[in-house]
Amino acid sequence: MAQQRDPRGSRALKELGDRGLYWFDNTLARGAAALVGWLALLCLAVVVPVSTVLVWTDPAVPASAPARLAAVWRLTGETLRLGGKTGPPLRMTMSVLLALVALLYVSLLVGLITTAITDRLTELRRGRSTVLERGHVVVLGWSEQIHTVVAELVAANADRRAVVVVLADRDKTAMEEALATRVGPLGRTRLICRSGPTTDPALLSLTNPATAGAVLVLPHDEPGADAEVVRTLLALRTLLAHREGGREARPCVVAAIRDDRFRLAATLAAGPDGVVLESDTVSARMVVQAAGRPGLSHVHRELLDFAGDEFHVVAEPALAGRTFGEVLLAYATSSVVGLVRGGTPLLAPPPDTAVRADDRILVISRDDDAVRLEDCADAVEVAAMAAGRVVPERAERVLMLGWNRRAPLMIGHLRRSTLPGSAVDVVAAGAVGIDRSDLADGPRSGLLVTVHEGDATRPEALHRLDVGSYDSVIVLGRDPAPGDPAGEPDNDTLVTLLLLRQWEESAGRALPVVAELADDRNRVLAPTGPHADVIAHGKTIGLIMTQICRNRHLTPVFDELLRADGNAVRLRPAADYVRLDQETSFATVVAAARRRGQCAIGYRDHAAVHRGLGHGLRVNPPKTERRTWSALDEVVVIGA
Known part of the structure; x- marks a missing residue:
């Protein structure tokens, strides 16, 4: 029979062990001397x-x-x-x-x-060491535009070595990991991240902006972003003035703000050569332009990114003395859209405008090397041109689902671009808190704005609306709250789009919808039909800033293109330019648009859209390209 263990002895041994461990812990807590002593005893006990x-x-x-x-x-x-x-x-x-x-x-x-x-x-x-580079691009601040800006700079420098320096008040390793995840391979571009507040001239000097080719200042996503942009511009101005001994010979400075109240201060801080963009205004203009004209955002993206065709300014002394109408057909693989006269771009000037010797030609082309003279007048088929029908414009009804800080700007642009008798119905949760002072009808405007309380993410709210009676539907997400994860404000927008898509399927008809997203990654998640458009406002402003930092003379071009009126990018029915169901060259379309004072730069093939072959957009096709035009096809033009 096994001998039973004395429980009192076990408890005594355990208590003795606990006391010994407690004493050992106390000796270690006495500091380095105790640690050295125990280490010496341990070594001696072994050696x-x-x-x-x-x-x-x-x-x-x-x-x-x-x-x-x-x-x-x-x-x-x-x-x-x-x-x-x-x-x-x-x-x-x-x-x-x-x-x-x-x-x-x-x-x-x-x-x-x-x-x-x-x-x-x-x-x-x-990230506290000084960058010793020349001709690099400095990006100051961290926002939703940072990934677009870096990605576009990488694409623009795909064929040469370049350096992009990012300074933001974030951990250096975290910034590098975030950019590597979103941007992907950098190719021949070297990315350098530096950590610290952009408003401190001492830390700003780490980026060596005095020798940079361009400096981009981004507003962060928290309240007070515009004020910090102004402080960053002042810090940059102070640093450059100190480095140049009082002379402000500075790189191209491009900054973005949100609130128009800070535009003057930011412009003064950026200096005479700086460019300040209002991101909310740009986004509002693009949404209004795309309302009722699905596919327009794809045109803007094609013209603004560096992956395809973009704007170039070329000098062509051989065209001096010719009319602008003749110049439209002077390039086989580039689309002429205007002139640059005395540093001022003239978009779609009258066809009889004479080209001067010192004028430069504004074209859309894949690269500078692709801009070559080749007269295409012989490819024009006058018999294939349409008679030039005129479709009278009419008042529009717009449904706006949701509300954010850009909504009043959108209503203002609609007021300037729509005919008297037009109406905007706003349906938003918390509509009682909307400031209606900015929505009041002006003395010369006939736009009626009505605000209704409702949650567009609820099916019953949409069922109460006669959605099919509207000419276009604008879906807006809420403003991001501090601490929101990326893409969080888009949740309601995606749900609303899903409900609208269900309405299209049940009604058996397409609905012209344009939705605004905060995160461009949610674009692929958006449940949209062939007549819907999605605009990511953060990506758009990032694309424009990157284009301007490469060529600051394009600033007035983009300002004109994104206006609600004037010489903007437009989608027009192909039947306005050529005879339908008849094969003809794109040079014929260019010549037909010339008669209307417009510059044709591409087309949209709706048959390709319905076959699921992307958005069907073709920008800057060769003048000799031939195709048969259908009633659903649209021509992309720049003009009134």
């Missing part, structure tokens, strides 16, 4: 017994006990680097003392070197 075994098993060691003890001491000292001298106690003590001094010296030296290397690595990891 002395092992040395004793080695000495007693060595046949070459003398048999006398003092000699063997001396050998144990010598072996222990050599192992622990304590000298190991033998002899009188004073000699052994001095040997240990010298060994401890040497050990302390080596330990301090190693510690100092390790600390210096660690501090340097920490500094590099925090």
Whole structure:
């Protein structure tokens, strides 16, 4: 029978162990001296017994006990680097003392070197070293535009080496990981991140903006972003003035703000050569332009990014003396859209405008090298041109689902671009809190604005609306709240689009819808039909800023193109230009648009859209390209 264990003895042993562990913890808490003492005891507890075994098993060691003890001491000292001298106690003590001094010296030296290397690595990891580059692009701040800006700069420099420097008040490693995830391979572009507030001139100098080719200032996503943009521009101005000895010879500075109240201050801070964009105004203009004209956002994206065709300014002395109408057909693979006269772009001037010797030609082309003179007048088929029907414009009814800070700007643009008798019905949750002072009808405008309380994400709210009676539907997401994850404001927009898509399927008809998203990644999630458009306002302003930093003379071009009226980008029925169901060249379309004072730059093939082959857009096709035009096809023009 097994002997039973005494529980009182087990408890006593456990209590003794706990007390011993508690005492050990207390000794360690006394500091470095206790740690060194325990380390010495541990080493001696291992080295002395092992040395004793080695000495007693060595046949070459003398048999006398003092000699063997001396050998144990010598072996222990050599192992622990304590000298190991033998002899009188004073000699052994001095040997240990010298060994401890040497050990302390080596330990301090190693510690100092390790600390210096660690501090340097920490500094590099925090991004606090100065960038020694020339002609680089500096991006100041962190917002939803940062990924678009960096991606477009990488695409623009795909065929050459370039450097992009990002300074933001974020962790350097976190910024590098975020950009690597969203942007992807950088190609020949080198990305450098620096960490620190952009409003501090000392930290701003780390980016070396004095030798940069361009500086982009982005507003962050929190309240007070515009004020910080102004402070950043002032810090940049102070730094450049100090570096240049008071002369403000600065790089191309492009900044974005949200509120018009800060535009004057930002413009003054940016200097005479700086460019300040209002991101909310740009986004509102694009939404209004796309309302009722699905597909227009694809045209804007094609013209603004560096992946396809974009704007170029070329000098052509050989065209001096010819009319602008003749110049429209002077390039086979480039689309002429205007002139640059005295630094001022003239979009779609009258066809009889004479080209001067000092004028430059504004074209849309894939690259500068692709802009080559080749007269295409012979490719025009006058018999294939349409008679030039005129479709009278009429008042419009617009349904706006949702509300954010850009909604009043959109209503203002609708008021300027629609005919008297037009109406806008706003349906938004919390409509009672909307400031109606900005929505009041002006003395010369006939736009009626009506605000209704309702949640567009609820099916019953849409069922109460006669959605099919509206000419266009605008879907807006709420303004992001502080701390919102990326894309969070788009949740309601996606739900509303899903309900509208269900209405289209049940009604068996397409609905002209344009939706505004905060995060461009949600574009692929948007449940839209062939007559719907999606605009990511953060991506749009990022594209424009990148284009301007490459050529600041394009600023008035984009300002004109994004106006609600004037020479903007438009989609017109193909039947206005050529005979339907008849094959003809694109040069014929250009010539037909010339008769109406417009510049044709492409077309949209709706048959391709219905076949699921993308958005069917073709920008800057060759003048000799031939196709048969249908009633659903549209021509992309620049003009009134």
